[in-house]
Amino acid sequence: MGTHIIRANKVQALILFLLAALLLHTFLPVIMDLITGRRSELSPENILMGICYPPLALASVALGLLSLRRLLIIGPVIEVNDYGIIDRVSVAEAGFIPWSNIAHVELITDVGNHMLALFLYDDDFIHKKLTFVQYLLLKRNLNQAEALVQIRAGDIHLPLEQLQAFIQEQISLHTYQENNVDQQEGDVYFS
Numbered sequence: 001m002g003t004h005i006i007r008a009n010k011v012q013a014l015i016l017f018l019l020a021a022l023l024l025h026t027f028l029p030v031i032m033d034l035i036t037g038r039r040s041e042l043s044p045e046n047i048l049m050g051i052c053y054p055p056l057a058l059a060s061v062a063l064g065l066l067s068l069r070r071l072l073i074i075g076p077v078i079e080v081n082d083y084g085i086i087d088r089v090s091v092a093e094a095g096f097i098p099w100s101n102i103a104h105v106e107l108i109t110d111v112g113n114h115m116l117a118l119f120l121y122d123d124d125f126i127h128k129k130l131t132f133v134q135y136l137l138l139k140r141n142l143n144q145a146e147a148l149v150q151i152r153a154g155d156i157h158l159p160l161e162q163l164q165a166f167i168q169e170q171i172s173l174h175t176y177q178e179n180n181v182d183q184q185e186g187d188v189y190f191s
C-alpha cells in the first residue's frame with residue numbers, strides 16, 4: 001500500500017490568525033486605557049468594557065496561538081501506511097495508531113463543525129500524554145462523541161468522506177488479514 005500523506009489546510013488557519021490579530025488590535029488599546037487610568041470614570045460603558053474585554057483579549061490570544069501553530073506545521077498532518085495512522089492534527093495529537101486499535105470511524109457534526117471521529121479500542125496512551133489545554137478542548141468535544149481522535153474538515157486538504165472510506169477500507173483489509181492469519185495458525189494438519 002505504501003504511505004499516503006495528507007497535508008494541512010492552511011487557509012482556515014490563516015483566516016483565524018488574521019481574525020485573532022484584528023480582535024486583539026481592537027481590544028488591547030481599550031484594555032491599556034483601562035489599566036493606565038485614561039478611562040477612570042465609572043460609567044456603565046467603562047465597567048462593561050472592564051469586565052468583557054480582558055477575557056475576549058485572552059481568547060483572541062489563544063485563538064491566534066492555536067492558528068499560528070497550525071500555520072507553522074511543516075509536513076503531513078496525517079499519514080496512513082500499512083501499519084496504521086499517524087495523527088498530528090487532531091486536538092489529541094494521538095501520534096501512531098495501529099489498525100488493530102481502531103474500532104470504527106464515523107462522521108459527526110458539532111455546531112456546524114464536520115469531524116471524522118476515530119473510535120479506538122484502547123485510548124489510554126492518549127490520556128497519558130494530554131496537556132491541560134488539550135484536555136479542556138477534548139472535554140468540550142467529547143460532548144458529541146466519545147472518540148478522542150477527531151479530525152476537523154477544515155484542518156486537512158481532503159474531504160472527510162474520502163478519508164473515512166479509505167480508513168474503513170484499511171480497517172476491513174487488516175481485520176481480514178489478521179483473521180486469515182489466525183485461521184492459518186489454528187489449522188492442524190494430519191498426515
